[in-house]
Amino acid sequence: MNGAAMGKSSAHSVAEPSAGARRLAGAIVVAYALVTMIPLVWILLTGFKTPPDSISYPPKVVFEPSLEGYVNLFTNRSRQTPEYMASLPPPETWYDRLVRSRNMVITGPSRFADRYVNSVIIGFGSTFLAVFLGTLTAYAFSRFRVPLQDDLLFFILSTRMMPPIAVAIPIFLMFRELGLSDTHLGMILLYTAVNMSLSVWLLKGFMDEIPREYEEAAMVDGYTRLQAFFKVVLPQATTGIAATAIFCLIFAWNEYAFALLLTSGEAQTAPPFIPIIIGEGGLDWPAVAAGTTLFLLPVFVFTVVLRSHLLRGITFGAVRK
């Protein structure tokens, strides 16, 4: 305890950067942040452009905003003759009016909402499973003398030593045999398996940092080990669990290759769907941008909510409690 306190105070007096250096560092960070934000801002803006504006050259930075991209994202439409358009009763809603101004009528909802719901089910489902199993596994590795512990941990990590897509063909065949192709369960299991190594390794670091004395105290005070785990260890591991959950969710949410290969109808997630939203004469860029914007939101919110935990998560091991 004393050592930690001393370490902290000496870090402050010796390694404290000067005001000038801090300002320079701040400027660099802000500049870098702005550069990385450009594509995001462009996507956000494109979502509110009309299709002609979105492909005009030179690109328009100032334009009249339109919700056409979002309407197109959520609907299927068909072009009609002017005579047919004239024969229709007046439009009932703002989006009807918008679509008809392009000489089209809405024929039904698009499949975007379904894809989005699939993404939520598969992304959050696999994240929950990976974190839950990872927590138990990490606890066991951290606290018990597991035979071949180091080899097992290495084996778990080795699943990430090649890009997951390298095993796409075997998994494709396996899923077909087992009837898991194009199912929610199949995708949840797959993403959980891929995330387990990250989850176990990250969480083991956090578990190692929680002193054993806490559970031991709880066990002497009258709890079984399992009760002590849930009542005493878990509340203190929340930081690690939150950080791990973010990393797992980001992977499962953004995963593209497996989703493209293994899903087509029922269980297709949003990533393979969004880039192929076709409008008249090619890709419907405002709709693609609108879909991307909406797709970014959950991870964005999730990350902001758990932001303080994430920072600790990235620097785990480097910072003593």
Next chain:
Amino acid sequence: MAEIGVRNLQKRFGEFVAVRESSFTIHGGEFFVMLGPSGCGKTTTLRMIAGLELPTSGQILIDGDDVTPLRASRRDVAFMFQLFALYPHMNVHDNIAFPLKCRGVPRRERRRRVEETAALLRIDHFLHRRVSGLAGGDRQRVALGRAIVRRPKAFLMDEPLGALDAEFRELMCGELRTLHERLHATTLYVTHDQLEAMSMADRIIVMNHGVIEQVGAPREIYDRPRTMFVADFIGSPPMSFLRFEGAVQAGQSSIAIGGAAVAVPALRESRPHGPLALGVRPERVRFSDASALRGAVFGTEYLGTTQIVTVETDHGQLRARVPSRERVVPGENVGIECAPERLVVFDTQSGHALDSDLYRGGVHG
């Protein structure tokens, strides 16, 4: 107020033997201190009694019942850790109430007992603070509160004062002892600090390399060390050893060290010619020109009313605690006179003290 019995307790970690065939009994209501250098097996023994570690062989009895196979929660003991192990996600009240909650004590009763305990420890004014903001001594009191709140059969404490500053440590030593006088609960306390052990214990067990060296009251451990390890570990500065070769006979009450005769408590054991050592406590030494046992002053350490003088003799270094007003010059040749009633003769091969009148209660005071 339980009696704790330890019978032939042994613990191995692979090849390493942490605790070797230990047996001892802690009487009900006793403040029992396990003392020894780090790695001597005292914490392992404590953890086995608590049920946090399974013994390799041997038995643990609480009030005569064999609890060896029982898990920690069913032994009804409380454990205090060196780093307190207060739950950081709970406030002071919830920390103290935790053991009661584990055992399903109803909320109202919990509150009553937490308040009672807090009043006893004088921490009732910050029951709703978070534990992370507390100072060391206050954390210590909360940890103590969590231990005593459910009135367990025994308290097991693993260096509970080790993480505190020196001044807090002294204060808490006093508080722990006062609390013990009030509760009279069986307490097993582990420390490597002989001052803590001496000032609090009813009885002390000294351990080294997994072996029990001696069990006894603080006074007995200090005055009648059974082994050279105990003699050297206890006391500041520790006992000095004058090494010599010789043979001794039972009944002999004087030994010859390099031609000088030194009076000792009458021996009750004989030894053929071999390496021996005379153990002398620093405060039992006087300088006297008449003595045949001589040495050169090596250095002095001034401590206020007394000073520690290190004397280099032909038989090894000897330290003497003498009044500060005595003038001692380094290099000076001095005669050494030892008060005979507390001298110990050791067999340096086994490290054990030779039996003498000293150990039969023949010498008091």
